[in-house]
Amino acid sequence: MAKFIGAILGFLVGGPLLALLGFAVGTFFDRGLGQAMRFNYGTGRERIQGVFFDTVFRVMGHIAKADGRVCESEVAQTEAIISQLGLTGSRRQDAIDRFKEGSENSFELEPQMADFMEVAKSQPLLRQMLLQALLTMALADGEMAAAERDIVTRVAGYLGVSAKDFQRLLDMVMAQRGFNSSGAYGQDASGSELKKAYQAIGVEESVSDAELKRAYRKLMSQHHPDKLIAKGVPEDMMKIATEKAQEIQAAYDLLKKNRAA
Template identity: 85%
Template structure:
């Protein structure tokens, strides 16, 4: 269709020569449109989701092996996370298999991250969600060993995240954990409020309007529909949902302290 329109317009503007040029340009347009219409976005999203899932559990296994061996408590921790995500049947077994692959001495982090970056190179949110998932898992026992931190730091470098931004993300995730299940951070109200600001990623001198913008941005980043569209598997959304609840609890505390 485009090649016919191009030929007609070309003839009207400049005669037979431009008509031929319009026909050629229109032909290329038709080809491009046809390719776009044939592109299977559902299949591409499934591919991204698969790479995200594989990367999370392989790197999780790699983190568990960070100290040289995978101990029983780390296996139990991994199984608890898998159960927490609600993975059952074949999906659960797939997660366990990927964890074992990552904990194997033959596993190489760089090729796995290269595969991930092929699907997430232009997806800032997807890269951030990967780091949040890994940090959440690494902190599942309440602390992150130096060897575990080294691996997650290396992952952040592969993802192209600057060191200062990565440290800020760590501080936020650790502070958000203090508000897990809507709970408060500490009995000391001053420390509790400090953690709340860290959970939102802002300073306590921020204005009410800026605070609201920062809060809304975080909640938007953790919205299920947006994450699914970006390629986060549906069965991994529980991490984002819990993050949103922690952010909400921290924000509510700040608002209460400001009398708003």
């Protein structure tokens, strides 16, 4: 369509010569638009979603096997996560199959991460969401064993996340787990609760109100469902992002109340 518009405009402005130039420019625009449409809405995004899903559950299985065997509590924990995500039917079976593949002795982490990086190398938000999902799942039982942490740290390395940034994200995820949207916290929150709230937002206690609000808005933007789906995060993984957004909101509300007191 753009090539014909370009040709018409070129002819009206400068005759046949500019008509040819307009046609050529329009052709390039059509090709670029077509590529963008295919990436965002076609097979490109579907492939990203598939690789993201496969990576999450295979690495989950690998983490569960970190201590040498997958125990019953880890299987139950995985089943609970699958149910929490609302996976049913064939999608639920796919998650179980990928988990089992990751728990096999033959599973290799590096090739799996190489597949993921192939589709996410220019998508920092997608890489962050993968790491955050794995941390959330690894901490589902309230703790993360040394062997589990070693695997997640290796994942962070493959994703290009520095040790400092990984520790910061881990501190944030662990702090966020202590909050919900029930409104249980008030202006008389303890010092430890406030400290955890600042960690959940990822800022120091000395930040200004404006800096706090900026950090909060950035986190909420990163967890916006439309943005994540557009980047290739599967829709059935949105539950994690939604819960994280609720925890971030609760932590921010607590800090706002106490700063206003």
